[in-house]
Amino acid sequence: MINGNYLKYFYWTVKENSSKKAGQICHKTQSAISQAIKSLEISLDTNLLIRYNNYFELTEEGKDLYVFAQKYIDDFEILQKKLHAPKIKKPQLKIGISQNYEEKVSKFINLFLKKSISYELSIESWDGDIIRKKFSExxxxxxxGIHFEAEDRIPTSSFEHNSLFLFDDKIGLCADKNHHEFKNKNCYLENLLEYPMILSKHTKKAIQTQIKNNSIKLNAIALTNNPKTIANLMKDTDYISLLSECSIPLEHKNNIKYFNEKSLSANFPIVMSYRTEPHFGCNKGRQDFLNFTKNNLSLFNIF
Structure with a gap:
């Protein structure tokens, strides 16, 4: 294998017709340059130069190596320029995802990235309330995330002009797969409500409003917006909860079952909301993502 530095020293020696000048260019002593060329000859097992008192001539092998060295030096300089050239910064598209839908939405975003490499994506996943607040700011x-009416926080299908409906998230009564009531063929709602219930903060009011006419009282013992926490609390216990299948973490999906209890179920519209101001953020990226989403809405029913 040819030593790249030795090749460079040989090239400049021949080009400048002087090992002294080659040393000045390469910041090496004249003796170091001469020794490097001798080492190069040894490694190639051939003479590259015919040396005289005050000058040298190239052998045929030396002439061939000089042509090779010239291309090597040129290619190396081109590579260096590419590596040190200022990188063009891609516009950044900032996306927020309500944590209950992180898994489903992330799969969709990955498909967009395969189609477009024009943008850098900044993605954050938080509680739905935080996402909406940061979006408004x-x-x-x-x-x-879930589309709520601003004041009463009830899910609504009446969307603003800057929201695109994606799919309905079905919320239902669920528990650990080994829950006692799953073994009972005559499962009644009254029996289910005897068990302590863990509710998600952002769906509690919506669920309560929906079942208010049925005069059902929920025995809520804990409130949290983290579906993983809820799934962990239900594992191997008699706790029940109201959760969407989308929000259940992948590692818990096989451990949770749903009761066929329609009076404790709801459909929450999941939407993509986007800024419409032309000069705000990554306008071109928003338009490209919006068009991609409109053309691929059916994918949300597959994930």
């Missing part, structure tokens, strides 16, 4: 171009 101008921290995101796009957000994903």
């Amino acid at each position: 101008g921290n995101y171009d796009i957000i994903f």
Whole structure:
């Protein structure tokens, strides 16, 4: 294998017709340059130069190696320029995802990335309330989550002009797969409500409003917005909960079952909301992502 530095020293020696000048260019002593060329000849097992008192001539092998060295030096300089050239910064598209839908939405975003390499994506996943607040403050171009009426926080299908409906998230009564009531063929709602219930903060009011006419009282013992926490609390216990299948962490999906209890179920519209101001954030990225989403809405029913 040819030593790249030795090849460089040989090239400049021949080009400048002087090992002294080659040393000045390569910041080496004249003797170091001469020794490097001798080492190069030894490694190639051939003479590259015919040396005289005050000058040298190239052998045929030396002439061939000089042509090779010239291309090597040129290619190396081109590579260096590419590596040190200022990188073009891609526009950043900022996306916020309500943590209950992180898994489903992330799969969709990955498909977009395969189609477009024009943008850098900044993705954050938080509690839905935090995502909506940060969106209103101008921290995101796009957000994903449940669409609520601003004041009463009831899910609604009446969308603003800057929201795109994606799919309905079905919320249902669920428990650990080994829960006692799953073994009971005559399962009644009254029996289910005897068990302590863990509710998600952001769905509690919506569920309570929906079942208010049935005069059902929920025996809520804990409130949290983290579906993983809820799934962990239900594992191997008699706790029950109201959860969407989308929100259940992948590692818990096989451990949770749903009761066929329609009076304790709901459909929550999941939407993608986006900024519409032309000069806000990554406008081109928002438009590209919006068009991609409109053309691929059916994928949300597959994930």
